[in-house]
Amino acid sequence: MTSATSKEHVCWGGGHNHAHHHQLEVRELCVSYRDVSALSGINFATECGRSIALIGPNGAGKSTLLKTLAGLMQADSGSIIWRGKALTKSSHEIAYLPQRGDVDWNFPITVRGLVEMGRYPNLGWWRSYSRHDADIVQRALTAMDLLDLQDRQINALSGGQQQRTFLARALAQEAHVLLLDEPFTGLDKPAQENLSRLFRELTAEGRLLIASHHDLQTVSGFFDDVLLIKRTQVVFGDVVTSFTPENIARAYGGAAGMTNDE
Amino acid sequence: MTTFPTLTDFLAEPIAKRALLACLMIGFSNGFVSAFVVLRKSALKIGTLSHALLPGIALAVLMVGLTQWSALAGAVFAALIVGLGSIFLSRTSRLDQDTSMGILYTTAFAGGYLILTRLDMRQKLDEWLFGSIVGMADSDLWIAFGISLIAVIALTALQRPLLIYLFEPNIAASLGVPVRFLNYATFAITILVLISSLQAVGCILSVGLMVAPAATVYLLTNNARTLFWGGGLIGAFGSVAAFFISYPLGWSVSATIILVLGSLFLLAYIFSPRYGLFSKRTQH
Numbered sequence: 241m242t243s244a245t246s247k248e249h250v251c252w253g254g255g256h257n258h259a260h261h262h263q264l265e266v267r268e269l270c271v272s273y274r275d276v277s278a279l280s281g282i283n284f285a286t287e288c289g290r291s292i293a294l295i296g297p298n299g300a301g302k303s304t305l306l307k308t309l310a311g312l313m314q315a316d317s318g319s320i321i322w323r324g325k326a327l328t329k330s331s332h333e334i335a336y337l338p339q340r341g342d343v344d345w346n347f348p349i350t351v352r353g354l355v356e357m358g359r360y361p362n363l364g365w366w367r368s369y370s371r372h373d374a375d376i377v378q379r380a381l382t383a384m385d386l387l388d389l390q391d392r393q394i395n396a397l398s399g400g401q402q403q404r405t406f407l408a409r410a411l412a413q414e415a416h417v418l419l420l421d422e423p424f425t426g427l428d429k430p431a432q433e434n435l436s437r438l439f440r441e442l443t444a445e446g447r448l449l450i451a452s453h454h455d456l457q458t459v460s461g462f463f464d465d466v467l468l469i470k471r472t473q474v475v476f477g478d479v480v481t482s483f484t485p486e487n488i489a490r491a492y493g494g495a496a497g498m499t500n501d502e
Numbered sequence: 503m504t505t506f507p508t509l510t511d512f513l514a515e516p517i518a519k520r521a522l523l524a525c526l527m528i529g530f531s532n533g534f535v536s537a538f539v540v541l542r543k544s545a546l547k548i549g550t551l552s553h554a555l556l557p558g559i560a561l562a563v564l565m566v567g568l569t570q571w572s573a574l575a576g577a578v579f580a581a582l583i584v585g586l587g588s589i590f591l592s593r594t595s596r597l598d599q600d601t602s603m604g605i606l607y608t609t610a611f612a613g614g615y616l617i618l619t620r621l622d623m624r625q626k627l628d629e630w631l632f633g634s635i636v637g638m639a640d641s642d643l644w645i646a647f648g649i650s651l652i653a654v655i656a657l658t659a660l661q662r663p664l665l666i667y668l669f670e671p672n673i674a675a676s677l678g679v680p681v682r683f684l685n686y687a688t689f690a691i692t693i694l695v696l697i698s699s700l701q702a703v704g705c706i707l708s709v710g711l712m713v714a715p716a717a718t719v720y721l722l723t724n725n726a727r728t729l730f731w732g733g734g735l736i737g738a739f740g741s742v743a744a745f746f747i748s749y750p751l752g753w754s755v756s757a758t759i760i761l762v763l764g765s766l767f768l769l770a771y772i773f774s775p776r777y778g779l780f781s782k783r784t785q786h
Contacts, residue, residue: 336676
């Protein structure tokens with residue numbers, strides 16, 4: 241254990257002993273759809289308390305990587321090591337947050353109801369919802385500033401509120417690792433700033449965030465590290481040293497870069 | 503069928519009592535399952551499956567003769583063939599599953615129709631196309647009762663994982679919800695309930711019975727659980743009401759059931775306080 245690992249890891253559920261810092265390591269990961277290779281040669285190691293931007297052009301395999309890390313897709317080869325053990329199936333410690341556009345927001349459920357879904361790994365099919373569960377849901381709603389909205393239907397939320405509801409669900413799940421597909425997409429400037437602030441809070445309390453992201457200009461402001469991919473890994477490292485015009489050009493193939501304005 | 507002078511005379515007959523009981527049970531179970539169909543957005547798939555059942559029944563009748571059980575087994579068989587066949591076709595060709603299903607079920611339906619007409623079973627054919635809720639035997643009722651019981655118990659027991667799965671399958675899988683199991687279990691329940699509605703209203707109208715009740719409640723409530731029980735109540739109420747409306751007018755019961763359910767839906771669509779045409783709902 242090094243000095244860098246002394247950061248306190250908050251875990252609301254209790255019962256976990258954090259003797260060593262939580263490490264996520266991905267080794268030589270290859271994923272394919274049927275016969276077509278979607279991703280290969282992904283190698284990186286990180287730990288709780290960081291936020292990572294997953295960057296790459298359309299079709300680079302960002303969603304595929306997130307889904308594989310979440311256990312939703314099987315890797316052909318390579319391994320994902322979480323806390324020293326190979327990850328083979330879904331774990332409550334790893335939460336997956338799909339793109340907001342992939343979700344039916346007309347589904348009849350309230351904000352609280354959606355956040356309560358996060359308790360499923362603990363409850364299973366039939367176990368009754370306990371005070372402990374209610375307590376954790378309450379804390380998740382509080383942390384994401386959703387207490388006033390908890391009884392609102394999810395179809396009456398703004399984009400930023402929808403994203404916060406997703407985050408609260410992940411917190412209720414007591415997830416250590418949050419995998420987010422394009423969380424900033426479709427949010428206006430203030431909502432983006434707010435989400436970025438919440439990201440910093442979440443990493444400060446020791447969670448690991450990995451989010452696909454397409455706005456190259458905000459990467460350095462919103463994230464600690466960057467993982468640039470284009471079907472294979474281009475570079476991984478902190479944003480200052482790795483998110484350079486040369487590396488971006490390698491991922492986007494030339495002209496594209498910091499100059500894309502929206 | 504002999505005619506009875508008044509409704510009360512008719513109600514004294516065992517055939518009428520059976521029909522009324524059938525309306526109640528089949529209406530409730532179909533309405534209950536319609537909540538799943540609406541949340542899953544699979545109304546069109548149900549229409550496909552209901553047509554796919556006909557050739558299975560025809561084939562079973564051709565092979566082992568007509569009994570309740572052979573018809574049932576044939577229906578299950580046909581649904582599996584078309585359901586799994588379309589998945590297989592779409593995986594092994596460049597066609598998507600909807601296209602594959604469209605080809606498979608119409609071909610199967612055409613084949614089934616020809617077999618049944620060749621077998622000189624036009625009378626029966628009519629019942630399968632448009633239902634025969636008034637002609638049900640005791641054994642039919644028991645099967646309908648068993649199916650209703652299984653559907654209600656299973657969907658109630660699976661409610662928690664099922665709702666997460668219906669909201670977003672990827673989130674469900676990442677939470678450890680047994681997505682594949684739910685897929686198969688709900689498919690099996692859907693087939694069973696379809697068979698009961700096939701008997702009641704026939705394969706052409708069965709989609710209505712398995713969609714309209716919960717679609718109506720969907721316009722009135724924000725609670726997913728209410729959809730199931732509310733759908734069941736509306737399905738049962740609509741079917742029983744249709745029974746009483748149809749008799750004095752001499753209408754077909756099955757067509758009246760769908761007409762009543764459609765009218766209830768229209769009322770909710772226009773007058774729902776929250777999601778109706780006249781509600782002053784503002785989004786965002």
